[in-house]
Amino acid sequence: MISIKSDYEIDLLRKAGHIVYLTHKYLEKYIKPGITTLELDKLAHDFVISQGATLSFLNYEGFPASICTSINEEVVHGIPSNRKLKNGDIISIDIGACYKGYHGDSAWTYPVGKISAEKQYLLKHTKEALYEGLKAVKENCRIGDISSAIETYANKYNLGVVKELVGHGVGSSIHEDPEVPNYGKANTGHVLKENMVIAIEPMLNLGSSDVYILDDDWTIVSADNSPSAHFEHTVVVTKNGCEILTGDDNFE
Ligand code: MG
Ligand code: MG
Numbered sequence: 001m002i003s004i005k006s007d008y009e010i011d012l013l014r015k016a017g018h019i020v021y022l023t024h025k026y027l028e029k030y031i032k033p034g035i036t037t038l039e040l041d042k043l044a045h046d047f048v049i050s051q052g053a054t055l056s057f058l059n060y061e062g063f064p065a066s067i068c069t070s071i072n073e074e075v076v077h078g079i080p081s082n083r084k085l086k087n088g089d090i091i092s093i094d095i096g097a098c099y100k101g102y103h104g105d106s107a108w109t110y111p112v113g114k115i116s117a118e119k120q121y122l123l124k125h126t127k128e129a130l131y132e133g134l135k136a137v138k139e140n141c142r143i144g145d146i147s148s149a150i151e152t153y154a155n156k157y158n159l160g161v162v163k164e165l166v167g168h169g170v171g172s173s174i175h176e177d178p179e180v181p182n183y184g185k186a187n188t189g190h191v192l193k194e195n196m197v198i199a200i201e202p203m204l205n206l207g208s209s210d211v212y213i214l215d216d217d218w219t220i221v222s223a224d225n226s227p228s229a230h231f232e233h234t235v236v237v238t239k240n241g242c243e244i245l246t247g248d249d250n251f252e
């Protein structure tokens with residue numbers, strides 16, 4: 001069942017989303033060659049706690065860290081470690097924060113130092129695919145309208161759409177109904193109503209869309225080792241569009 005949030009709940013979701021946004025802006029300054037993903041994890045952890053929130057992913061289904069850090073061919077769910085970022089890497093950072101029982105969820109993929117033209121292409125068009133999905137959201141739209149907008153855009157730029165992982169509802173649980181796939185047909189699926197809250201999160205590969213899971217049972221990687229990017233916002237459905245809860249006008 002897809003829950004419709006009260007205005008009171010939307011306020012808490014807005015606060016949780018804003019904390020996620022602030023955490024991204026805080027971490028961004030540290031994303032440089034030489035820092036380890038574990039150091040980024042600790043910075044994010046302490047920042048989220050300082051905001052009066054908790055880490056949504058820490059211990060979620062056993063996940064052993066505060067944030068997900070996925071480098072290059074890693075698609076999602078990378079576990080922070082002593083690995084140092086290198087010039088030319090790209091890193092997706094996925095952050096979830098819980099404020100007074102309500103969650104925000106947002107991933108962003110960042111360049112480390114100077115990256116190749118093809119990685120720039122991947123980042124630009126994966127972010128744009130997210131915004132194509134966001135543009136499809138408004139009261140009485142259907143999930144398939146969002147899915148189709150993302151897939152159509154990704155196909156246009158010849159990027160592989162990861163199908164094994166999907167967006168989702170967000171509320172007092174980090175993952176709620178409905179599923180929001182990044183592929184599908186317009187005018188199909190659940191109808192969205194005002195005050196429903198969903199996370200939209202295209203994961204696109206420079207190569208094939210195929211992925212597999214590493215032996216750590218968490219990290220998803222592209223099957224052909226091609227670079228992968230991931231951009232995600234949590235949004236609330238409004239009469240004429242949506243309000244992004246995990247960003248503001250400068251978060252682009
Ligand atoms: Mg998510
Ligand atoms: Mg996320």
